[in-house]
Amino acid sequence: MTENMETLDAEDATPAGSATLPPLRPPCERLSPHKSSVCSRSYFVVVMVFFHVYIINVIALLFYVHYSSGQEDAARSRDAPGADHQRPEARRPPPKHEFLRDVSLTRMEGIRVGHVQRVSLVPGKVHEMRTLSLKPLLFEIPGFLAEDECRVVMQLAQLKGLMESQLMVQDGQDELARELNLSPEEIFNLLDINQDGQLQLHEILTHSRVRDGIWLTPENLREIYAGLKADKDGNGLLSLEEFRLLSSDAFQRFLLQRGVKRSQLVRNSRHTWLYQGKGAHRVLQDIKARVTRLTRLPPALVDLSEPLQVVRYEEGGHYHAHHDSGPVYPETGCAHTRLAANTSTPFETSCRYVTVLFYLNSVEGGGETAFPVADNRTYDEVSLIQNDVDLLDTRRNCDKSNLRVTPTKGTAVFWYNYLSDGRGWVGEQDEYALHGGCVVTRGTKWIANKWINIDPDYQRQARYQQLVAQQPEDEEDAGPTPRGHDVHQDL
Numbered sequence: 001m002t003e004n005m006e007t008l009d010a011e012d013a014t015p016a017g018s019a020t021l022p023p024l025r026p027p028c029e030r031l032s033p034h035k036s037s038v039c040s041r042s043y044f045v046v047v048m049v050f051f052h053v054y055i056i057n058v059i060a061l062l063f064y065v066h067y068s069s070g071q072e073d074a075a076r077s078r079d080a081p082g083a084d085h086q087r088p089e090a091r092r093p094p095p096k097h098e099f100l101r102d103v104s105l106t107r108m109e110g111i112r113v114g115h116v117q118r119v120s121l122v123p124g125k126v127h128e129m130r131t132l133s134l135k136p137l138l139f140e141i142p143g144f145l146a147e148d149e150c151r152v153v154m155q156l157a158q159l160k161g162l163m164e165s166q167l168m169v170q171d172g173q174d175e176l177a178r179e180l181n182l183s184p185e186e187i188f189n190l191l192d193i194n195q196d197g198q199l200q201l202h203e204i205l206t207h208s209r210v211r212d213g214i215w216l217t218p219e220n221l222r223e224i225y226a227g228l229k230a231d232k233d234g235n236g237l238l239s240l241e242e243f244r245l246l247s248s249d250a251f252q253r254f255l256l257q258r259g260v261k262r263s264q265l266v267r268n269s270r271h272t273w274l275y276q277g278k279g280a281h282r283v284l285q286d287i288k289a290r291v292t293r294l295t296r297l298p299p300a301l302v303d304l305s306e307p308l309q310v311v312r313y314e315e316g317g318h319y320h321a322h323h324d325s326g327p328v329y330p331e332t333g334c335a336h337t338r339l340a341a342n343t344s345t346p347f348e349t350s351c352r353y354v355t356v357l358f359y360l361n362s363v364e365g366g367g368e369t370a371f372p373v374a375d376n377r378t379y380d381e382v383s384l385i386q387n388d389v390d391l392l393d394t395r396r397n398c399d400k401s402n403l404r405v406t407p408t409k410g411t412a413v414f415w416y417n418y419l420s421d422g423r424g425w426v427g428e429q430d431e432y433a434l435h436g437g438c439v440v441t442r443g444t445k446w447i448a449n450k451w452i453n454i455d456p457d458y459q460r461q462a463r464y465q466q467l468v469a470q471q472p473e474d475e476e477d478a479g480p481t482p483r484g485h486d487v488h489q490d491l
Contacts, residue, residue, distance in 0.1 A: 095107075099462035104424030105454070107416070110134045113375070121290050125381055129294075133374040133403055136415045136433040143295070144412035145287070150360040152283045153274070154446050157310035162270035165311065173267065182246045190301035194382055199238040203383035209392075213266050215320055216389050220264075224254055253323050262358055263395070267319045269437075271311040277303070284308060287415055291356050294414065304468060305336070305453040306352075310360075313367060313437065313445040321392040321436035325352040325417045327429040328456045336453040340464035353454040355433075356414040359407040365442030369413065369433045370394055370401035379431045398438035407445060418456065426456040 027368035077288040110131040111117075117129045121144070132138040145153075191194070193203050201218050210216055216224075230238065230246055262268050274280070278289040292302045313319075330333070333341050334351035357369065374380055374392040383390045391397055398404065405413055415435075421427035437445075455461035 009276075013399075027425040030167070030207055036250065054063050066279070079269045093416055099218060099459055101425070103319045103421075103457055105426070107420055108137065108139065109298070110137050110139070119294065120199040132405065132413070133371065133432075134356040136371070136376050136417070136430045138371070138374065138413065138415040141414075142410045143410050144290070144294075144359070145358055145410045147410060149283050149287070149407055150358075150446075152281065153287075153308075153310060153448055154360050156274055156394055157272050157312070158282060158286070160272050160274065160310055162272045162310070164364075165267050165271045185240065190241050195414065197240070197361065199243060201236060202382065202390075205390075206381075209266055209320070214260055215266050215393070217390070217393070218385075228385065245465050247316055263316065263318075266322070268317045269311050269319065271309055273307040273309055275307050286292045287358075287450070290312075291452075294356070294412075294448050295452060297354070297452060300456055300465060303453055304465065306350075306451050309449040309451075311449065315440050315442060315444070315446075316421040317367075317437075318394050318439040319437035320394050321434050322371065323417065323431075323434055324349050324355050324428065324451065325429065334453070334460070335459075337455045337457075337460045337464040340460050340467055342460075350451070351426075351453055351455050352451040354414060354416055354419050354451040354452040355475040356412055356452075358412045359451070360446035360448060361407070361444070362409045363443055363445045365440070366437045366438050367407050367440040367443075367445040368398065368404040369407070369435060370398050370438050371403040371405075371432075373434055374401075376402065382432075392434075392436070395439045398436075401461050404438065407447070421456075424453050425458055441488060 053349050110133075113131055113133060115131045116133075118126050119129050119141070121141075125139050127143060129139050129141045132140050154174055188199070191199055191203050193206075194200075201221055204221060205218070221238070226237075228246065228250055230242055230250075232242055274284055276284045286303060287308065292299050295302075326332070328349065329347075331345055332347045333345035333347055335348045336351060338348070372384070375467065389397060389400065391400060415433055417430060417433045419427040419430050437447075455464065
């Protein structure tokens with residue numbers, strides 16, 4: 001009672017008209033509806049603050065992700081080929097000596113041996129193209145040339161005149177060896193294909209045939225060994241010590257003293273070259289256009305290739321197995337792009353990407369085109385000459401070739417001398433393209449060759465085409481012709 005009274009007295013003692021303050025209590029003590037609403041409002045404010053902070057963080061994160069991805073997309077677009085906006089270093093033009101690789105060489109598909117494709121080469125006529133082998137990729141097209149076209153080509157060749165195709169000793173070989181400063185040991189190792197420390201018959205034969213243009217048989221080589229007393233121990237092999245005793249031209253001088261028959265040459269025929277450019281006979285221009293459609297190669301490459309070669313083999317004529325084009329090494333250049341080479345090269349080859357061979361008449365006997373190792377599982381140069389059986393010899397062993405094509409008037413065969421590099425350009429030499437002309441046993445054989453020259457070095461080929469394009473028209477037409485005249489004589 002006393003406490004209650006004291007409280008009452010205190011309230012009564014408050015001056016009139018003054019607001020009465022409630023006693024202090026915990027803020028969240030739920031004593032009345034008024035106090036509960038105050039607590040809820042504070043809690044709501046705190047929650048909303050945290051919620052807004054969270055939303056702001058999420059928005060900031062989204063902006064960051066969007067900005068970062070935009071930068072990556074821009075970087076990718078700058079790196080993409082053909083992009084309009086490139087990085088500063090990519091915007092710089094390539095060096096003047098470099099060309100963009102914007103040309104891809106079409107390559108026919110063989111599918112399988114015996115597969116027949118229909119090709120349109122002349123208006124109103126469809127030719128059949130049959131796959132003869134896959135290694136090399138080789139095709140046959142009957143009726144490629146009409147009978148009148150074959151006659152015109154032979155007459156034009158006779159009118160111009162044919163020269164001997166003999167491949168005798170090549171001048172400058174000794175000077176080249178001296179220029180390279182090769183020792184007898186280095187030459188010996190160069191000839192020693194299997195690196196067994198001895199020169200076997202086939203290794204010497206290969207060297208002599210390429211160097212001297214004279215087709216030696218194993219029997220001939222044994223005679224030379226005996227005449228020069230080169231094989232001291234009589235085992236048919238030359239050691240390094242025995243090789244040192246021979247001069248570089250010992251074989252050549254021995255053969256010239258004995259005399260060389262035409263049948264002992266690598267090639268026994270006569271040939272000429274027929275220009276196919278502007279102003280040439282209509283038949284010659286038509287053949288070139290037909291070859292362009294057949295191979296599906298850029299016309300500019302065909303136009304800048306060698307002229308048409310026409311060859312006549314009399315009875316007894318032959319051409320031993322060979323490659324139309326040699327392998328290209330860093331120190332090797334192509335004959336047709338010689339002017340575009342940045343540096344001089346000690347060796348040159350013809351760089352004939354495609355061979356198209358036409359039979360201008362049907363041969364009475366022999367004269368087949370032989371492919372000794374067509375579609376072999378493997379290629380081994382050493383195995384070409386074994387047990388005195390020489391697969392390269394088209395006078396003796398043509399019947400042992402894997403594939404022989406019989407000459408039929410108007411028929412064309414074409415093959416690739418190089419593989420693809422996998423990027424639409426010329427790759428390595430196709431060794432399976434080894435071929436030769438079997439000896440003509442009866443009658444005469446007429447053929448024509450159209451080679452398409454392409455340099456495996458894309459930059460060198462592009463520079464060559466640019467140089468030719470900058471020449472006056474009359475010089476451009478005459479440019480490739482003289483170089484083509486000398487190329488095949490060196491093979």
